[in-house]
Amino acid sequence: MFSRRLFLASSSAALWIPKMAYAEGGKPHFTLGVASGNPTPSSVILWTRLAPDPLNGGGMPRGTADVRVRVCTDEAMRNAIRDEIIQTSDEDAHSIHYKLSGLKPGREYFYQFYFGDEESPVGRTRTTDLNAPExxxxxxxxxxxxxxxxxxxxxxxxxxxxxxxxxxxxxxxxxxxxxxxxxxxxxxxxxxxxxxxxxxxxxxxxxxxxxxxxxxxxxxxxxxxxxxxxxxxxxxxxxxxxxxxxxxxxxxxxxxxxxxxxxxxxxxxxxxxxxxxxxxxxxxxxxxxxxxxxxxxxxxxxxxxxxxxxxxxxxxxxxxxxxxxxxxxxxxxxxxxxxxxxxxxxxxxxxxxxxxxxxxxxxxxxxxxxxxxxxxxxxxxxxxxxxxxxxxxxxxxxxxxxxxxxxxxxxxxxxxxxxxxxxxxxxxxxxxxxxxxxxxxxxxxxxxxxxxxxxxxxxxxxxxxxxxxxxxxxxxxxxxxxxxxxxxxxxxxxxxxxxxxxxxxxxxxx
Ligand SMILES: [Fe+2]
Structure with a gap:
């Protein structure tokens, strides 16, 4: 069951300020939020994009940048099942399309990205289940x-x-x-x-x-x-x-x-x-x-x-x-x-x-x-x-x-x-x-x-x-x-x- 904290965060989105520590002296990078998609019984795609100047080309310098992704089975982000470094590149506007595989069907997972000290909002996703009643x-x-x-x-x-x-x-x-x-x-x-x-x-x-x-x-x-x-x-x-x-x-x-x-x-x-x-x-x-x-x-x-x-x-x-x-x-x-x-x-x-x-x-x-x-x-x-x-x-x-x-x-x-x-x-x-x-x-x-x-x-x-x-x-x-x-x-x-x-x-x- 989905717990109350993230539910409240999302349902009162007008007040929702993503939990992110601003890069020192700079602008936030997770300005476009997080997303997941293409669910199967064992995988989803996790998405984010580094964009400190989102309306003006994104604002990232040329070249690559590393982002850490962490995936947990609980919304409090304690029980990690994945913790990896992913490389982004200016070739794809520093977007991430991380295929998270090896999951169980019909389960919720929570994910978060990190860029230096900065945290993205926590996203919730769910695998599909052929046998779900609803x-x-x-x-x-x-x-x-x-x-x-x-x-x-x-x-x-x-x-x-x-x-x-x-x-x-x-x-x-x-x-x-x-x-x-x-x-x-x-x-x-x-x-x-x-x-x-x-x-x-x-x-x-x-x-x-x-x-x-x-x-x-x-x-x-x-x-x-x-x-x-x-x-x-x-x-x-x-x-x-x-x-x-x-x-x-x-x-x-x-x-x-x-x-x-x-x-x-x-x-x-x-x-x-x-x-x-x-x-x-x-x-x-x-x-x-x-x-x-x-x-x-x-x-x-x-x-x-x-x-x-x-x-x-x-x-x-x-x-x-x-x-x-x-x-x-x-x-x-x-x-x-x-x-x-x-x-x-x-x-x-x-x-x-x-x-x-x-x-x-x-x-x-x-x-x-x-x-x-x-x-x-x-x-x-x-x-x-x-x-x-x-x-x-x-x-x-x-x-x-x-x-x-x-x-x-x-x-x-x-x-x-x-x-x-x-x-x-x-x-x-x-x-x-x-x-x-x-x-x-x-x-x-x-x-x-x-x-x-x-x-x-x-x-x-x-x-x-x-x-x-x-x-x-x-x-x-x-x-x-x-x-x-x-x-x-x-x-x-x-x-x-x-x-x-x-x-x-x-x-x-x-
Ligand atoms: Fe339309």
Whole structure:
């Protein structure tokens, strides 16, 4: 059981000052906190980064620096099972990705880094356990720094999950917005109030230097640090970690950059992502192509989680992207959202899965959503699975073929949602294949919330929709049920905002 001291430290993150002795005459180095990730029954990745000047390249001198890591079975850090020196280097922005192996399944471990006399905060992590009766999994995504504080992460840390899934938009690549309240068009002649509560520190990011500083800015938030320190994360990026709505090797604005320039930008973005995430392998740049391995599976008791990467291997969005009616392009059955290799991996894993719940964590909505009331010419979001109907049909057919309790946990659209999935989405008499649960975005607002509300009746498969509030999702899996709590932030303009449950539902009731 998790004890009270670290719990209090993380749940009151506004007051949380990392326990660190300042280097003599200098600045603290563990300014970005600690993290763990990629949990298995016997290992996790431990992360930190030395960054005495985090918003300005990190501030470490060129070359290498030694950091000590200590891992204990108790939060008081008395019973050490590991004590090692790790070398960091300016090549990876003095980040650490330490693979801690030889662990026992379903156990908590506590870890701390030391640089000279300076101590990092203590992190808590947990190995997975195939035989655990229950799994507590939090889902987070879309955390625009400028449009809200991270009260949701304060609340997430207080829940002490077994694992956190992040499905992307960890950072946003855009420039600096004007502070304060703004009225923005939300469609249908309606305008709603949005607030810029804090600012990015540079124009649109393009270089490795830019991306590093942007990650450091986001990671300087104490609530985000608390959420990383409380549980292992499994992460995959969506679009804004690189460029809005990019697809494989195609940027948002192909006219503004050559294919090679975009590939170099992607590599910079992937590298900075790696340097700030608790993942094992760095990106590669091979034959003028940047790649980063992100998709994978994680087995937590009743839930086998497949985390997808629907950005790196997809065909371009059809029909010019955006919310539009289908053109012929979209109907090509060979179009792919995951790429052939990932699709084959997912199909094989699902078909051999022994788990009562098969979770598919994906960046973009699997559920179809119509933005008009003309069924014969539906307007859909072509960046989501709606733009890849052939790929969705293939996965739906796999799921309909006896896969136990598929549950999609999804991000992207800044709108909380629950739906029942049918083989033919708009025919409730067709075979039921599972559920999709989408928590709200951590802080990114939803300019299309109104557009979605006015066409609710055209989307009867959606049982819950909330684009007005920020938040995240808590899911608790047991052998015969998945309980979902849609947590919502009262006022995302305040770091100390109360956070509560808007709706709670159980898949066995749906
Ligand atoms: Fe987003």
């Amino acid at each position: 799994a507590k999994v939090a889902l987070a995504y879309c955390q625009h720094y400028e449009t809200g504080h991270y009260a949701a992460y304060r609340d997430l840390a207080s829940w002490v999950p077994d694992c956190v899934i992040h499905t992307g938009d960890y950072i946003y690549e855009g420039g600096i917005s004007a502070l304060g309240a703004q009225m923005r068009d939300v469609g249908g002649g309606e305008r709603r109030l949005f607030e810029i509560v804090r600012q990015h520190t540079s124009n649109e990011i393009v270089t490795l230097w830019d991306y590093r500083n942007r990650y450091a800015l986001y990671r300087s938030d104490p609530h985000l640090q608390a959420a990383h320190a409380i549980a292992p994360w499994i992460v995959a990026m969506d679009d804004h970690e690189v460029d809005n709505n990019w697809a494989a090797d195609i940027p948002q604005d192909p006219e503004k950059q050559t294919p090679l320039e975009f590939e170099i930008r992607k590599y910079a973005a992937f590298k900075a992502y790696y340097e700030h995430m608790p993942i094992e392998a760095p990106p590669a740049f091979h034959k003028m192509k940047a790649t980063l391995q992100l998709y994978g599976k994680y087995h937590l008791g009743p839930a086998l989680i497949h985390l997808l990467d629907t950005r790196q291997f997809r065909d371009d969005q059809p029909c010019g992207d955006g919310r539009r009616p289908y053109c012929d392009d979209a109907q090509d059955p060979n179009r792919t959202l995951m790429g052939k290799a990932q699709e084959a991996w997912l199909t094989k894993s699902l078909k051999s899965s022994p788990a009562p719940f098969n979770v598919i964590a994906t960046q973009v909505w699997f559920t179809s959503y119509r933005y008009n009331e003309t069924p014969e010419a539906p307007v859909t979001n072509l960046d989501s699975w709606d733009g890849y109907p052939g790929a969705r049909e293939r996965l739906s057919a796999t799921l309909a073929d006896g896969i136990s309790n598929p549950v999609f946990l999804t991000g992207d659209w800044h709108t909380a949602m629950a739906s029942t999935l049918h083989e033919n989405q708009f025919d409730p008499k067709s075979r039921r294949i599972g559920h999709e649960l989408v928590g709200s975005s951590i802080s990114s607002y939803s300019p299309w919330a109104r557009d979605m509300e006015v066409v609710r009746d055209a989307n009867p498969h959606v049982s819950y929709l909330n684009g007005q509030q920020r938040g995240y999702l808590r899911t608790t899996f047991s052998r015969d049920n998945c309980r979902a709590e849609f947590r919502v932030v009262e006022d995302s303009g305040r770091p100390d905002s109360p956070v509560g449950t808007d709706v709670e539902m159980r898949t066995k009731d749906l």
